[in-house]
Amino acid sequence: MTTDVIPRIPASAxxxxxxxxxLLSRPLPGVGEALAATGGDVVLLGAGGKIGPTMAxxxxRALDGVGSSAKVIAVSRFSDAAVADGLREAGIEVQAADLADPGAYRALPDAAALFxxxxxxxxxxxxxxxTWWSNAAMPALVADRYRGVPSVVYxxxxxxxxxPLSHGGSVETDPPAPLGEYAQSCLAxxxxxxxxxxxxxxxxTLFRLNYACELRYGVVADIAVRIAAGEPVDVTMPAVNVAWQGDVAAWALRSVELAGVPPHVLNATGPETVSVRRLATWLAEDMGTEVTFVGTESDDALLNDSAECHxxxxxxxxxxxxxxxxxxxWVSGGGRQLGKATKFQQRQGNF
Structure with a gap:
């Protein structure tokens, strides 16, 4: 059994x-086959965050669609019990663990594929x-625990x-030049x-993402919330790349098939370089309100070319x-937000 049909996407939110x-978790073609080909259980570490529940x-659903009985195991601290409960209801095995504790690793589940x-x-x-403990020390503990296991690393x-805006965004072969300690620790x-x-x-596979968006989180939601509150939109960061989180999750899951030695680097985002001013203008039109702006557009931005992924x-x-x-x-209707702003406006790497 295969999953060759792209799910129908509704017109309305x-x-x-x-x-x-x-909707976010509807499998796209190839996801089930890529996961089943690993030959065993799928483990997601840090699955309680913004994108982890969607991926799990x-x-x-994708493994079920291809007739695989492999387990999907979500590991996280699960500070929000409702997230863990929702995953269990979806047929996912849940394991609470604090990955910041080196003593937690002995009890982590074995895996045929790690995310x-x-x-x-x-x-x-x-x-x-x-930051450095989470983004550099913890990966060393994970890498040691899952030696030899095909891994997709966000x-x-x-x-x-x-x-420069005219450049079209960084490609996978461009040399890294991280700005600020967050980005430096991610390169670590x-x-x-x-x-x-x-x-x-x-x-x-090293999965370089910016930015995943859904209705409760992401660059587009950040801008919409500011507009709804009557606050100006900062355009100093003049442009961004964004993509629907459901697509990002599917690309990440499928990219286990690219895992190699040395690691395969894959950029992930939408195809457009879209101006922040235009995003805000569209949102204001759709929300039936006005928008004001602050700042002056710079001539460069954090941009990601995902041509290979597409x-x-x-x-x-x-x-x-x-x-x-x-x-x-969603925002006009009072839909809940996760309360985790992307801070995409930052140009000095301070998060």
Whole structure:
């Protein structure tokens, strides 16, 4: 059994969070086959965050779709018990663990495929010691525990420098030039898994993302919330790349098939370089209100060229303009936000 049909994407925004989570986790073609080919259980470390629940649900649904009984095991501290309960209801095995504790690793489940999502970004400034422990020390513990296991390691486009708007964004072969301690620690994570690949023959994919968006979180939601509150939108960071989180989850799950030694680097985002001013203008139109701006557009931005990802896995199933319209509808209707701003406006790497 295969999953060759791309799910139909509705014209209107999901009406509630249950419908939103269902839509986000609909498997795209190839996900089930890629996971089943690993030959065993799928483990997601740091699965309680923004994208982990989407990936876990999609993995379970995709494996079911190809007739695989492999387990999907979500590991996290699960500070929000409702997240853990929701995953259990979706047929996912849940294991609570604090990955910051070196003593936790002995009890972690074995895996045929590993997805490592745990990281620290927000609150980095003033807590640099915790940032480096989360983004550099923990990866060393994970890499040691899962020697030889094909691994998809979430990273970030922040490892790249700001690039001129005319450049088209950084590609995978561009040398990293991380700005600020968050981005530097993320590059350390990549280097640690690269060492594991060469030392323990651990195949890996380094999944450089910016930015995943859904209706409760992401750059588009950040801008919409400011507009709804009557606050000006800062355009100093003049442009961004964004993609629907459901597509990002599918690309990440499929990218286990790219894992290699040395690691395969894959950029992940939408195809457009979209101006922040235009995003805000669209949102204001769709929300039936006005928008004001502050700052002056710079001539460079943090941009990510994902041409390889789109060649392999296709363009996003939710077009940018529809995503914007959905966010406007959700925010105007009082839909819940996760309260985790992306801080995409930062140009000095301070998060």
């Amino acid at each position: 999901p009406g509630d969070e249950a419908a939103l989570d269902e 649900r999609m993995a379970r 490592f999502l745990a990281a620290m970004k927000f609150g980095t400034t003033g807590a640099e010691h915790r 990273s970030t486009g922040n490892v790249y420098p700001l690039t 994570r990549e280097r640690i898994f690269t060492h594991a690949a060469h030392t323990w023959d651990t195949p890996a 060649e392999r896995y296709g363009y996003p199933t939710v077009p940018l303009r529809r995503l914007v319209r959905w966010v406007a509808e």
